[in-house]
Structures are given as C-alpha cells and as structure tokens.
Amino acid sequence: MVVGIARMEFYLPGNGSLKGKRQRVKSLIHRLEARFKKLSVAEVDDQDLWQRAVIGASTVASDQRIADRYLSQVLSFVEELDGLELLSAEIEFLTF
Structure with missing residues (x-):
C-alpha cells in the first residue's frame, strides 16, 4: 500500500x-x-494569509506509480486553473 501526498x-x-x-x-x-x-x-x-493558500491532497494506491500518475494529473489540473498561481508543489510517498 502506498499513500501519495501532494503539498x-x-x-x-x-x-x-x-x-x-x-x-x-x-x-x-x-x-x-x-x-x-x-x-x-x-x-x-x-x-491567516489572505493572498496565499497551502492545499494538501492525498490518495491511496497499491503501487507508487499509480499514486504518482494520479497526483501528477492533479497538479496538471491546478496549473491550468484561472485566478490561482501555483507557486510550488511537492509530492511524497509513504509505503506500508
């Protein structure tokens, strides 16, 4: 089991x-x-900062490649949104 986390x-x-x-x-x-x-x-x-937001997203998968692909799709989606500027993104994985 793999937990994928995006910040x-x-x-x-x-x-x-x-x-x-x-x-x-x-x-x-x-x-x-x-x-x-x-x-x-x-x-x-x-x-408490009105011009910044930090969003965490997570998913569980049977394989790290699946979780990585899924979270990469999430990052691609948010990069295309109007009215928001993605400053940074990190993806980490926890394996159990």
Missing part, C-alpha cells in the same frame, strides 16, 4: 480579504474533490 502552495492574485480567500479555497477544494474521486483535500497551512 501545493498558491498565490491568490487580486484577493483582498480572508473571506475572499475562504471562498476561493473552498471552490478549489470542491473542484478537486469532484474531478478526482480518490482524492482527499484540505487547506493545511497559511490560513
């Missing part, structure tokens, strides 16, 4: 408040969960 840091251009950030982050999380059914997603850091 994505975003810049939210044009955002001026924490309320606006919450709306945009909530929308992003819902879009990811709707598109990728085997993905768990949450905001994991920088909750």
Whole structure:
C-alpha cells in the first residue's frame, strides 16, 4: 500500500480579504474533490494569509506509480486553473 501526498502552495492574485480567500479555497477544494474521486483535500497551512493558500491532497494506491500518475494529473489540473498561481508543489510517498 502506498499513500501519495501532494503539498501545493498558491498565490491568490487580486484577493483582498480572508473571506475572499475562504471562498476561493473552498471552490478549489470542491473542484478537486469532484474531478478526482480518490482524492482527499484540505487547506493545511497559511490560513491567516489572505493572498496565499497551502492545499494538501492525498490518495491511496497499491503501487507508487499509480499514486504518482494520479497526483501528477492533479497538479496538471491546478496549473491550468484561472485566478490561482501555483507557486510550488511537492509530492511524497509513504509505503506500508
């Protein structure tokens, strides 16, 4: 069993408040969960910064190649979204 974990840091251009950030982050999380059914997603850091968001996403697979392919698709998806700038992304794997 392999757990794949992606940590994505975003810049939210044009955002001026924490309320606006919450709306945009909530929308992003819902879009990811709707598109990728085997993905768990949450905001994991920088909750008090209104122009930055850190999103964590994880999936479980039987093989690391499968988890890597799935998380790579997630990263490709978020890179194409309007209104968000992906600053950095890291993928890690835990094997059991």
